Every structure is written in structure tokens, then in C-alpha cells.
Amino acid sequence: MAQDRRIRKTRKLLKQTLISVMKEKSIKHITVKEICEKADINRGTFYLHYKDVYDMFEQLETEFFNELKAVLDSYHKKSIRLRDTHLEPLFSFLLENKDFCIVMLSEHGDISFTRQLLHYLYERIVAVYGKNSSKLEHYYFFVIYGCVGLISNWLNTDTKETPSQMAELAEDVILNGIRKYL
Amino acid sequence: MAQDRRIRKTRKLLKQTLISVMKEKSIKHITVKEICEKADINRGTFYLHYKDVYDMFEQLETEFFNELKAVLDSYHKKSIRLRDTHLEPLFSFLLENKDFCIVMLSEHGDISFTRQLLHYLYERIVAVYGKNSSKLEHYYFFVIYGCVGLISNWLNTDTKETPSQMAELAEDVILNGIRKYL
């Protein structure tokens, strides 16, 4: 964490402004000039912290995934069930960062956020179940993309379910499919 | 389809060039200038056809999804099985457009392609199984994202399986989950 209060305040303000602007328009049409004007921060100051809009975007991502990793690691081995060790804390963390996640996963976001989330889930599932056949690999991809779909739909329908309910639902569909619901 | 041969040739060349450049770098860093130089086409000519790089990108997408829709509609009701009526023709069409799909779904692509593909699959699944509870809605999102995951992994691992094999695999994991494979 940055020591100097000025640095903390500047970065926080720029971050809030970027997320706020992303609610209205796509990351690809956002300029450094616009962010700085809305944040009322000198454009030169922006360049003291970030190379460009995408560099800033990536730094926010990195921050987010480091936090996520720290949270999930703390749940290590307290229980045997997937839903307790991985799914429930995952959904809880996403709920805490709801606004951020919604814009990042939306059509205004960048493909790299979704891909990093997928990559992260992939690492987790391989760590738990190992890496065997190419067929199993296909299933892993199905499941991790599927979870991102669940997450996206959950966040965009006012998170009516609790993280715990979502974890149960996710575990069920991962393991048993949707046959019984059709 | 455009009548004038000059128009057809110009657009085809620009399309090939864009896809080729996207193999090396992300859409967000590609300029009109670069495309035109690589295609050896006057920059002014580009603006006769497209507003900007993203407008071009969107037009290619639209073309692609119109074709996909036409293909899938032709399989209507020939069989009762999901894998025959939807999955097999879907995988076949994607295989035919492999190069295009790989770059569009890659980290060099734009989020809008993935989202349009998801949107399209969503419409299909709702058409087949209807729209009931919010719980079922969650499952739909799980399944359609899951399919995109399967597609992405399949295309990026040299499409070792046939479209028919992928259709069977997809149907199985959608309906029954992955319990038996762990």
C-alpha cells in the first residue's frame, strides 16, 4: 500500500472515476483526458501513476485478483466440500466488490478481466482435481465458464440469493447437470 | 451482398487484414492507419465503408451471426435430440470459421463477440426449453457460458474431436454434470 496520503487519494479518486465512467461507456472509448476532467485531477498527474487507460485498468485488475487470492487461500482445508472451500468465499468476495465486478464483466468491460477470472478459476480446479485427460480438460473449461455465467447473471439480477445459496446451486449444477430441472 | 466487384474486393481485403493483425495484437491497439497500410488501401477508402475499427469489427460480427443463424435454422426439427438440432451444426459452423473464431474469442478480441455468441445461445435455449423460474435462468447462464468455454478450448487445442463428438460431449455435461468424471 502506498504510504503517502496524496498518492492514496489520487489513485482512489481515479479508480472511482474510471468505474463510474465505465457505467456509461465502454472502456475502449474512454480517454485519459475524460477521466482527469471528471476526477478534476491534472492530466500530468495521471501519467505519474499510469501509462495509459489500459495500464490503469490492468493495475486495478491485479489488485482485485490479489485480494481474491488472499481471501480464498485463507479458507484452505477448513472443509472438504467444494462449496465451502471455494464457491462460498468466491461468491462472498464478488458480492463485496459488486459494482466493480458488474462493470468489468459487462459489455463496457475489457475481455482481459473475464479471462483473468477464468484463468484464476482454472488454476483452482486443477489444484483440487488434478490434470488428467484432454476430455477432463474440456469439462473443466465448461465448468469454469459456467461459473462465470452464474456469477454474471447473479450480479445482474440484484443478487437475490445469498453467497451460500449460490455456492450450493453452483456445486449442484457442476456435479449433476441440469437434467432434473428440464 | 454488395454488387460492385471493387466493393467486394476492398471489404474482403480489409477483413483479411484485420483478422491477420488481430493474431498479433489486441483490437484495442489496432488503428485505421495500420490496417490500411498493411492492406495497401487508401485510408480514405476505409472511411467509405466503415466509421472506425470498431464499426468494422461489429459489421464482421453481424455478418458472422447472420450466417450462423441461417445455418442453424435450416436444421430445424429434423431430430429431437439437442445434439443433432443445435450442438452439432453449431460446432460444425464454428469449425468452418475456425480462424475467425479463434481471434475473436482470444485475448486480442473484443468482449462484444463473446457476448453476442452468448446472447445467441441464450435465445436458442429459451426457444427450446422456455423461460420459467429465476433458478432455471441461472442454469441457462451456466450452460451457455459453459458451451462457450468448451468451444474456446476445443478451437485452441487443434480441434482434435469432430463436431459430432463435441456435440455428444456437450450434451452429456449439460445434462449430467461432471460427477462421474472426477
Place this chain on the structure above:
DNA sequence: TCAATTAATGAACTTAGTGTTGATTTTCAA
């Protein structure tokens, strides 16, 4: 094959955002 039409080119131009610099002011931590 010819004539009318229309697409593509080339050059010029304005506009807008980028990224950097250096001097100056403000804020911070110790």
C-alpha cells in the same frame, strides 16, 4: 464496345488526444 456511373486514390487540412518537460505550488511525514 462505349458511355455513364461510381469506387478508389492522393493530397491537404482541421481537430483532438497523447505523452513529455520544466518551473512552480502544495502537501506530507518526520
Place this chain on the structure above:
DNA sequence: TTGAAAATCAACACTAAGTTCATTAATTGA
């Protein structure tokens, strides 16, 4: 309170965007 460092401000050169218009080349259909 003071020295250090962050933020500001104005100025700068640079690059790509997007438009205009006169000119050249290619196409279609009669």
C-alpha cells in the same frame, strides 16, 4: 518547522482521426 515528494500549470511536439475535393480507374449495363 523543514526537506522531500506529489500535484499543478502551461507549453510543446507528435500522431492518428476524420473530412473534403479534385482526379483517376474500374465496373456495369445498354
